[in-house]
Amino acid sequence: MPEGILNHPDLLTEGHGDLKPFFQPIVEVSSGKVTGYEALARFVRSDGTAVSAGYLFTDSRISIEDKKRLDRSVREQAIQKVHQLPEHTRMTLNISPQWLSVSSSKSLPTLDLLLKYGVDPRRVVVELVEMNGDLSCISQAVAKYRKAGIRIAIDDFGAGFSQFDRVIALEPDIIKLDMRLFQQGAQGGVAEYVVESLATLCTKSGAVIVCEGVETEEEFYFALRCGAHHMQGFLFSPATEEFVDREAFSHQVAVLRARFFEQQKEQFCKTRKQYQDLYRTVELISNQHKIMDQLDIEFVSTTLSHLDGIIRFYAAHPTGEQFTANYDYSKTTGVWIKGDRFKGYNWSWRPYFYQLFAGESTVLSPRYLDIDTTKPCKTLSLQITENIILMVDIEVY
Structure with a gap:
């Protein structure tokens, strides 16, 4: 861990530990099977408990270079585990477009890591988060990822109007609806119509719809009404250090689908x-x-x-x-x-x-x-x- 990070007051409060990737399963609605796992950064305390490390990547007191080093450390650990993925599943890696835009290197670290560990790029999804980077740089990076065989996802779609130009320019394979907007839409009212309209747009663009942050049965049913192909959230499982079995939620999804049908x-x-x-x-x-x-x-x-x-x-x-x-x-x-x-x-x-x-x-x-x-x-x-x-x-x- 970089020396500057060790001196960060929030980490000192937590107690020294390790940054590790944990994996949240992504569940396919039609089959009930796990088709992917999103790698999420977790700070594992010395007592073994794990907490989200997301705050590290939004803290203005931490430099972009330190954030990039942290992120790449976690990402490298995740990529090393791609070989352990269950058959017919992919790993989703979060990447900030802002970091792509400030990179002076012509190579992409993720592609270099896949080559280093002999990982088939077709088993990886790059999820672009915080869509605030330079679109030209992002487009160039996406073209390289796609040429290698990586699928592209856009996270938190609907959180900002600027993302519409990203969808047009990048033509993502997967679109994740903004979790907060999705959960608000599940409560009804105007937000419900906004989310349904966004989902229709996603479908017409040819992208696969993923709803994340699904925590209740009502949110599961709302996601189905929106046409979601895949879901993830605490209704199924939090992020875990090891990959859950592909069939872990098949029965649960079958029961929920049957209730929705009725x-x-x-x-x-x-x-x-x-x-x-x-x-x-x-x-x-x-x-x-x-x-x-x-x-x-x-x-x-x-x-x-x-x-x-x-x-x-x-x-x-x-x-x-x-x-x-x-x-x-x-x-x-x-x-x-x-x-x-x-x-x-x-x-x-x-x-x-x-x-x-x-x-x-x-x-x-x-x-x-x-x-x-x-x-x-x-x-x-x-x-x-x-x-x-x-x-x-x-x-x-």
């Missing part, structure tokens, strides 16, 4: 019934208005009040201009609340509006978060007379 099936049936009720209700409203020239607010409100999950209704002319108030339904009181705020607004630019004039009898919008109630909802639109377009916002489960 939950989703039940949810789908509930949603399908809700939509069936919705379509029957609006068909009744449409039939009632075939011989009318104006909207019967009382009939519409009375008919819709029996519908599960109703939020509001309003009506517009075929030109898109809303000519009625918003009628919001209060579940608590069972009363319709009239609001003129959006009267006169034009919705012709909304897909669920103009699609009606392309031959569709009714149009149901994609799911979105309602601004007023912050609930996930969809808007159904239908033309009930030549001059009246009815729009109904309904909560989705």
Whole structure:
């Protein structure tokens, strides 16, 4: 360990010990098998207990050169253990792009170490963390890694908007969603939609999605809804000094998958019934208005009040201009609340509006978060007379 590090007050507090790599398993959802192990730096105290050494690499009192020496020491120890990996697994090594950008050497230390210990680069994943280095230098390094056969991963995707240019430029094989954002998304609300959108972006880019920091069953289910291929976290195992068996979590994942299947099936049936009720209700409203020239607010409100999950209704002319108030339904009181705020607004630019004039009898919008109630909802639109377009916002489960 470098002399300057030994004098670091935090390490003195911990008591002298060793920096070692510990390995957290990465679990494949479809098979339940461990497909990789992320090497993480741990400070092992003299009494044998291990704590994360991550703080060393963010402490401004430690020079970049010292941090690089620390990191490479741990990385070299990890690379020496690649030969002990279970069959059909890879080792993930974290590398800071910032250190790549300040390097004056044309060679890459990781590639040199793989050559030194006779390690097949195809059994290694380089995970780029803290995406704040020079993109040109990073791209050159990534090209060298790829040429050698190493896969590239981006860590903490979603933690900063600057990462979007990294995804475009580097075309990573693996994208890890930001752990804090992922855990927040699992709680619902706006963060849920943000994470789902990021996951969709990852999928469209052709990258494998990994969710890390998975600690609860609810987070496991949320990761599945996001389309995660792999997961890691305390739900399965912390980082350990030795590699856990590939089949260690197969049964656990199988049970969780089965529970998720049942939950989703039940949810789908509930949603399908809700939509069936919705379509029957609006068909009744449409039939009632075939011989009318104006909207019967009382009939519409009375008919819709029996519908599960109703939020509001309003009506517009075929030109898109809303000519009625918003009628919001209060579940608590069972009363319709009239609001003129959006009267006169034009919705012709909304897909669920103009699609009606392309031959569709009714149009149901994609799911979105309602601004007023912050609930996930969809808007159904239908033309009930030549001059009246009815729009109904309904909560989705």
